[in-house]
Amino acid sequence: MNIILLSRKRGRPVTVQLPPRLVAAALGVFALLFVAMGVGGVYLASHYLSAPSANVAKTNAADDQLRALSARTAELQARLLRLDALGEYLAESANLKSDEFDFTKKPPMGGPLTDELTVLGDKTSLEMRLDELAGEIDYKEIQLDALGSQLSSQRKAPSAYLANMPVRRGYVTSRYGYRTDPFTGRTAFHGGIDFAGPEGTDVFAVAPGIVTFAGIRSGYGNVVEINHGDNMTTRYAHARNLVVKAGDMVAKDQLVAYMGSTGRSSGPHLHYEVMRNGTQVDPSGYIAHVAHR
Numbered sequence: 001m002n003i004i005l006l007s008r009k010r011g012r013p014v015t016v017q018l019p020p021r022l023v024a025a026a027l028g029v030f031a032l033l034f035v036a037m038g039v040g041g042v043y044l045a046s047h048y049l050s051a052p053s054a055n056v057a058k059t060n061a062a063d064d065q066l067r068a069l070s071a072r073t074a075e076l077q078a079r080l081l082r083l084d085a086l087g088e089y090l091a092e093s094a095n096l097k098s099d100e101f102d103f104t105k106k107p108p109m110g111g112p113l114t115d116e117l118t119v120l121g122d123k124t125s126l127e128m129r130l131d132e133l134a135g136e137i138d139y140k141e142i143q144l145d146a147l148g149s150q151l152s153s154q155r156k157a158p159s160a161y162l163a164n165m166p167v168r169r170g171y172v173t174s175r176y177g178y179r180t181d182p183f184t185g186r187t188a189f190h191g192g193i194d195f196a197g198p199e200g201t202d203v204f205a206v207a208p209g210i211v212t213f214a215g216i217r218s219g220y221g222n223v224v225e226i227n228h229g230d231n232m233t234t235r236y237a238h239a240r241n242l243v244v245k246a247g248d249m250v251a252k253d254q255l256v257a258y259m260g261s262t263g264r265s266s267g268p269h270l271h272y273e274v275m276r277n278g279t280q281v282d283p284s285g286y287i288a289h290v291a292h293r
Contacts, residue, residue, distance in 0.1 A: 069127065076133035162228065162286040164206035164252065166236060166272050167259070170197030173269060176282040182266050191280035192235070192273035193287075199268040201259035203236050206287070211248040211256075220271065221263025224256045235273035238265045 174194040181188040209228035217223050220237035224244060227233050240260025244250060261268045274283040 069130065073129055073133065076130065076137065079137060162207050162232065162234070162274065164204075165287055166204055166206055166234075167195045167197060167201060167270055168204070169201050170195040170259070170270070172196075176280075176284060183264070192237075192271050193283045194269050194271050195259075196267065196269040197259055199240055199258075199260055201268075201270075202255055203239060203257040203259055203270055205250045205252060205254045205256050206234055208251050209234075209249075211244050211246050211250060214242050214245045214248075217263070219264045221265060222257065222260065223263075226250060226256070231277045233275040233278070235271075235275065237271040237273070238263050238269060240268075 172193060173196045174190055176190060176193055178187055179190045180186070203224075205226055207226075207228050209226040211224060212227045212233070213223070213225040215223070217237075220235075222239040222242055223235060223237040224239065224242055225233055225235050236257055238260055239257035239262065242257045244254075244256045250256060259268055259270050265271075272283055274281050274286050
């Protein structure tokens, strides 16, 4: 391969002859440089293109975590509100004055500070709020325990404070104990008292308490269950419709449902149960009067 060089000083061209091997080697070097530049360009392009995807994935993960923390915060706040309402209700039920027991204040507590409690780390504001809410709930539960003890010491025997009728109209059609089942004709245990009456008859809570269930249960149809404390619960079944919901606090003689014939029922009536520690007991020992025709 010949290379012609032009020189102004000499005024004539100078010819340089390159060996074929040198030319081939030079071309090889240029080819390698070209390939290397191409590979490097592809790598840089893929790196910068993949970086946004990685950032998007990190952002999505952070958003998911934020939504989960927000949902947990809302859940704890709702739970705290329910505890506040329950605490105020129990304080009123115990006839405690505001200077004797203030449910809005934290109970006196103390103890040495441990290293574990002083370490905050890199917690976010939401995580710290979750810790605060959990701590407030712990305080409320301590206060509720104290209120429960106060009420237990003041409360009468269950046979006294549950002494009431769940209906004002109607008559007893079936008592607690073994009876002939109206559907099978066989002897079967009946865990409550049945009051028959016109459909839509008012059904009342026999004592103050908290509604723990209001909905449909197999066999019972529309049913309300009320926790009265001291492990005592009453159940009002086969209602046409309900006027309370789970979580409601009810007073004595408060309307909770209307008599109906939902569930396993042969006609409009109220199936009334009293439960102690989750076990059905004879309601006739608790109601004030049972009229039987």
